[in-house]
Amino acid sequence: MSKTEWLKIRLEPEEKEGFQQAADIAGASLSSWMRERLRRAAVRELEDASRPVPFIRINRR
Template sequence: MKTMRIELRASPAEKDAFEQCAEIAGMTLSVWMRTCLRQSAVRELEEASQPVPFLSMKRV
């Protein structure tokens, strides 16, 4: 369940690029950012031999 909100500060050029990428991927900006952040978190945590908390969540 998604209940938390995260704010991000970006330059206008970064925001434009992120929106363009989300559109290309066929996603909303929010979904695209969450997908990218999750992928980065998995990579970083696994490289550091740390557990990935959201991967251990029960899936339904």
């Protein structure tokens, strides 16, 4: 899957620093760390609302 979209968010400096520290601990770039955490949160929210998750593909054989 090719990443072609950008998401711009505004953060407090302390938030960004905390996110960066967490990404460093995980051994991930800040972008990768944030994307993975957003994906997890979206899956929870959508599944709780019985909605499909657009970025999860179900393999059909």
